Amino acid sequence: MASVTVVFSLSDPTRSSIAPRRGSKTPDARGGGVTASGASARPERLNRLPGRFCSVRFDRPPSAAVPPAADHRFRTGQGPGPVRGPDRSGVRVQNRPVASEGTPAARTGRTAPLAAAPRRPGGRPLGAVTRGTTGPNRLRRVDRWLAGPQAWRLRSAGDPLVVDLGYGACPVTTVELLDRLGAVRPDVQVVGIEIDRSRVEAARGLAREGLSFRHGGFELPLPEGRRPVLVRAFNVLRQYPERDVVPSWDVVRSRLAPGGLFLDGTCDELGRLSAWVAVAEDGPLSLTLSVRLADLGRPSRVAERLPKVLIHRNVPGEPVHALLRELDTAWERNAGLTAFGARQRWIAGVRSLRESGVPVLAEPSRWRLGELTLPWSAVAP
Numbered sequence: 001m002a003s004v005t006v007v008f009s010l011s012d013p014t015r016s017s018i019a020p021r022r023g024s025k026t027p028d029a030r031g032g033g034v035t036a037s038g039a040s041a042r043p044e045r046l047n048r049l050p051g052r053f054c055s056v057r058f059d060r061p062p063s064a065a066v067p068p069a070a071d072h073r074f075r076t077g078q079g080p081g082p083v084r085g086p087d088r089s090g091v092r093v094q095n096r097p098v099a100s101e102g103t104p105a106a107r108t109g110r111t112a113p114l115a116a117a118p119r120r121p122g123g124r125p126l127g128a129v130t131r132g133t134t135g136p137n138r139l140r141r142v143d144r145w146l147a148g149p150q151a152w153r154l155r156s157a158g159d160p161l162v163v164d165l166g167y168g169a170c171p172v173t174t175v176e177l178l179d180r181l182g183a184v185r186p187d188v189q190v191v192g193i194e195i196d197r198s199r200v201e202a203a204r205g206l207a208r209e210g211l212s213f214r215h216g217g218f219e220l221p222l223p224e225g226r227r228p229v230l231v232r233a234f235n236v237l238r239q240y241p242e243r244d245v246v247p248s249w250d251v252v253r254s255r256l257a258p259g260g261l262f263l264d265g266t267c268d269e270l271g272r273l274s275a276w277v278a279v280a281e282d283g284p285l286s287l288t289l290s291v292r293l294a295d296l297g298r299p300s301r302v303a304e305r306l307p308k309v310l311i312h313r314n315v316p317g318e319p320v321h322a323l324l325r326e327l328d329t330a331w332e333r334n335a336g337l338t339a340f341g342a343r344q345r346w347i348a349g350v351r352s353l354r355e356s357g358v359p360v361l362a363e364p365s366r367w368r369l370g371e372l373t374l375p376w377s378a379v380a381p
């Protein structure tokens with residue numbers, strides 16, 4: 001069995017903007033993914049970010065580390081997007097939540113009776129090890145949402161406990177989450193939970209006041225039965241079969257504190273295209289799209305980064321497909337505003353969507369960030 005070494009530079013692990021040391025190997029020139037040979041960030045950022053945060057080294061090439069897959073759905077290359085880290089996802093398929101065909105909750109916004117199965121003492125975590133791709137500042141858009149319109153949840157929480165579920169090969173985004181939410185609530189405690197034990201061991205050196213790491217899965221093994229007010233799982237379910245999504249939601253939402261929220265989201269390597277479903281205790285609440293407007297092209301580009309529950313639904317007849325078409329049309333119709341900036345064009349487009357009856361949530365102050373939030377009922381498959 002190949003072993004994995006994660007090397008952390010502790011030069012300043014508390015900084016929220018962290019990039020590779022200049023000159024470190026960046027196999028993906030566009031950056032953003034922690035790779036088998038080093039962490040990378042988008043090139044233009046390298047000039048203004050401090051030293052390398054962490055890098056991952058493998059003593060054998062990833063291909064040699066992948067034994068025959070136990071489950072074809074988790075084999076190398078099955079998931080979308082380029083493989084930045086090793087795909088060891090065939091190594092251990094661990095006690096996945098019971099798969100159910102059809103997703104009534106996804107359609108109705110109401111979930112079936114909870115499928116939550118507490119992890120037995122010594123039992124295996126719920127879920128499967130997947131690729132560990134991550135990158136500094138990649139999750140800024142969702143963090144901004146958590147620290148913005150959703151900040152009230154953390155502020156009013158009896159226990160300011162937040163989970164970063166599936167932080168990947170390097171916990172850079174977990175550290176960033178702590179920094180960002182610390183501005184909302186200084187006594188926040190962020191727990192990074194990862195199903196790959198070696199990634200947990202590697203991260204432990206970064207534990208400090210307010211930041212810890214645990215081995216586990218969707219069951220969220222937290223001490224003393226504590227319940228998190230926020231759970232962020234980004235680019236985790238994306239690598240699972242669609243039918244596993246809602247059962248996984250069910251397990252996580254059953255662990256939430258009252259008023260808690262679980263975010264199941266996806267983004268591109270650089271965090272420029274991002275989308276997430278917010279799931280509360282009694283089911284999915286909303287879908288948020290968040291895109292970098294400067295070089296958007298057209299809004300439906302975000303389709304490639306829809307959460308797993310929707311990504312296969314961008315086809316005629318599905319609400320999310322209709323929404324993206326309408327968004328593109330509104331964007332085109334407001335092309336004349338480009339002279340005033342992409343932001344004005346987006347705001348006008350979202351406003352016209354709202355005027356045409358699309359139940360857009362939130363206010364222009366959020367739209368100007370390239371955000372669009374809709375109730376789940378508007379896009380549920």
Ligand SMILES: C[S@@+](CC[C@H](N)C(=O)[O-])C[C@H]1O[C@@H](n2cnc3c(N)ncnc32)[C@H](O)[C@@H]1O
Binds near residue numbers: 166193194
């Ligand atoms: C692609 S990485 C995402 C890293 C980071 N969240 C990001 O978006 O940059 C996905 C990580 O989730 C982990 N993972 C997958 N299923 C999990 C589960 N059920 N519980 C905890 N971690 C899980 C994988 O082992 C992998 O390290």
